[in-house]
Amino acid sequence: MAVRHRLRSITTLTWLNGVLPIRSQPLYLINLVGQPLSFLFFITIASGGSLYPYAVGGGMLMTILSIGTSLQTDISHYKTDLKLQDVMIASPVEEWVYVAGLALSELVYSLPAMGLFVLLWTLGGWATPLAAITLAGVLLLVWAFASALGFTLATYFQDVRETFVFSSVISLSLSVIPPVYYPITALPAWLRPYAWLSPTTYAADLIHGTVGVPGPSTLGALTDWGVLIGFTLGLLALASWKARWREP
Amino acid sequence: MTAAVQARGLTRVYPGGTRALENVDLEIPAGRVFGLIGRNGAGKTTFVRIAATQLMLTSGEVSVLGLDVLRDVDEIRMRIAAVPQESRPLYFVTVDELIYTYLRVRGMERADARRRTEAALKEFSLTAVRNRQVNRLSGGTRRRAMVAMILACDAEVLFLDEPTTGLDPIARREVWSAIRRAQKEGRTVILTTHYLDEAEALSSRIALLDGGRVKLEGSPEDLRGRVRRPFRVTVHGAFGREELESYGDVSEIEGGFLVFARESDARDLAAKAMTRGARVSLAPVTLEDIFLQVVGTRLDEDAPLEREES
Numbered sequence: 001m002a003v004r005h006r007l008r009s010i011t012t013l014t015w016l017n018g019v020l021p022i023r024s025q026p027l028y029l030i031n032l033v034g035q036p037l038s039f040l041f042f043i044t045i046a047s048g049g050s051l052y053p054y055a056v057g058g059g060m061l062m063t064i065l066s067i068g069t070s071l072q073t074d075i076s077h078y079k080t081d082l083k084l085q086d087v088m089i090a091s092p093v094e095e096w097v098y099v100a101g102l103a104l105s106e107l108v109y110s111l112p113a114m115g116l117f118v119l120l121w122t123l124g125g126w127a128t129p130l131a132a133i134t135l136a137g138v139l140l141l142v143w144a145f146a147s148a149l150g151f152t153l154a155t156y157f158q159d160v161r162e163t164f165v166f167s168s169v170i171s172l173s174l175s176v177i178p179p180v181y182y183p184i185t186a187l188p189a190w191l192r193p194y195a196w197l198s199p200t201t202y203a204a205d206l207i208h209g210t211v212g213v214p215g216p217s218t219l220g221a222l223t224d225w226g227v228l229i230g231f232t233l234g235l236l237a238l239a240s241w242k243a244r245w246r247e248p
Numbered sequence: 249m250t251a252a253v254q255a256r257g258l259t260r261v262y263p264g265g266t267r268a269l270e271n272v273d274l275e276i277p278a279g280r281v282f283g284l285i286g287r288n289g290a291g292k293t294t295f296v297r298i299a300a301t302q303l304m305l306t307s308g309e310v311s312v313l314g315l316d317v318l319r320d321v322d323e324i325r326m327r328i329a330a331v332p333q334e335s336r337p338l339y340f341v342t343v344d345e346l347i348y349t350y351l352r353v354r355g356m357e358r359a360d361a362r363r364r365t366e367a368a369l370k371e372f373s374l375t376a377v378r379n380r381q382v383n384r385l386s387g388g389t390r391r392r393a394m395v396a397m398i399l400a401c402d403a404e405v406l407f408l409d410e411p412t413t414g415l416d417p418i419a420r421r422e423v424w425s426a427i428r429r430a431q432k433e434g435r436t437v438i439l440t441t442h443y444l445d446e447a448e449a450l451s452s453r454i455a456l457l458d459g460g461r462v463k464l465e466g467s468p469e470d471l472r473g474r475v476r477r478p479f480r481v482t483v484h485g486a487f488g489r490e491e492l493e494s495y496g497d498v499s500e501i502e503g504g505f506l507v508f509a510r511e512s513d514a515r516d517l518a519a520k521a522m523t524r525g526a527r528v529s530l531a532p533v534t535l536e537d538i539f540l541q542v543v544g545t546r547l548d549e550d551a552p553l554e555r556e557e558s
Contacts (some may be wrong), residue, residue, distance in 0.1 A: 001355060002355070008353075012352040020341055020345065082336045082337070082338065083332040083336070086302045086332040087335060088353075089300070090301060090328050091353070093353055093354065101353075246302060247302060247304065
């Protein structure tokens with residue numbers, strides 16, 4: 001398939017799964033913005049305002065991270081209920097094109113919430129070119145590894161309900177234990193090593209440096225980038241190797 | 249003539265040990281409609297899914313348009329399209345968007361995709377509902393839209409797995425017309441169906457699968473010639489079962505008997521029945537009759553449960 005055909009496939013899938021559902025049901029937008037804002041509200045109130053910067057950074061991270069879960073549910077639904085995946089397999093659409101199109105469509109879903117968080121981030125006075133580049137780079141990597149993970153897991157499910165079980169496990173390991181909404185020092189000491197096993201911890205560490213709270217040192221930042229890129233490449237490789245496009 | 253699909257010694261064993269296909273040899277000619285018939289669990293869908301590159305085979309070889317399904321998968325996928333069994337469209341798109349976006353996802357140019365979408369909407373009488381979301385359509389119209397979507401593309405080999413299930417008779421005829429047109433354009437259609445009239449009306453060749461094996465394969469006329477008793481005689485009155493058994497295989501039907509017989513026996517029986525004033529009919533066997541003779545059960549009876557997942 002030629003490159004321009006692949007790009008056409010990706011953009012059409014993005015339109016199909018990202019724009020058309022919102023046009024069909026605009027109330028989706030309330031849900032898409034409401035959940036991250038609820039966390040922001042809760043954490044800010046509960047901490048007396050001291051964790052507000054973490055809540056803004058964590059909100060951005062969680063919004064992008066949730067793409068993995070949404071993608072996992074969508075792919076599973078399209079595979080097992082609608083048989084759309086079988087339609088796509090028997091066509092020139094390659095698996096990575098299918099995943100990229102759907103992953104971008106999930107990004108469309110996240111745009112309203114992201115827009116709001118970027119606004120809060122700008123109003124917080126934290127927006128600098130370096131912080132913007134860091135933020136964009138981290139969120140891009142998180143989007144890539146969350147999508148790869150979501151796709152890989154979805155290809156193994158026989159029923160969409162199974163995805164709910166895995167969503168909880170993924171949520172626990174990627175967003176509850178890792179210090180997304182608070183500094184890692186807030187975790188009990190015995191739990192901190194476990195937090196560093198999750199790629200989200202490195203992403204959160206880098207994001208903390210962009211929202212006016214203590215971030216990593218230069219060496220720490222380099223380590224964070226290295227580990228995050230490594231995780232992302234590893235999960236992308238796993239997706240292309242283990243994901244089951246054609247049923248074995 | 250080049251084979252559209254060729255299978256040699258094809259076997260598929262599902263995890264858990266279910267043998268869905270057992271050493272299947274099949275050659276599907278290009279540019280024709282090929283019907284795959286059999287009970288639920290006979291192996292039809294498994295065969296289609298392997299040839300459509302959706303499912304791995306366990307052993308044997310399968311090629312599509314001369315390309316190997318394991319080695320040349322990308323080339324094959326450029327040239328095929330499939331409507332899977334029980335597939336449904338995304339609920340939030342309109343009928344127009346369903347067809348158009350599918351063609352665009354396949355990489356088609358905007359103008360070509362638009363032209364083909366318009367043609368498909370017209371061909372399948374979907375123009376009146378083109379802007380309606382598919383979740384507001386009846387199940388039959390949704391299915392029709394799915395078939396329209398697949399037939400609108402430029403694939404050379406089309407796999408249609410029970411495409412008319414749930415359609416009313418008029419919609420079925422529309423799908424039939426579209427399939428015939430696709431065949432006239434030189435495309436190959438591989439059709440699995442439960443409707444034997446459909447297989448007979450559309451297919452130039454038919455394979456009858458049962459228990460994961462090909463029991464019979466050929467044109468509808470060939471199949472008639474290959475059963476032991478190629479004529480069916482129905483008799484109402486004037487005969488008892490024992491007497492009829494001397495002419496062929498007898499089964500009871502409402503108010504009378506159905507006899508499968510050789511041509512000479514069938515003619516003798518019909519003549520005798522007329523002299524006795526019985527109500528009688530004589531005709532070549534139908535595909536349903538062939539199925540009954542070969543498999544020993546009716547088509548609408550499911551295969552044993554262990555074969556269900558195939």
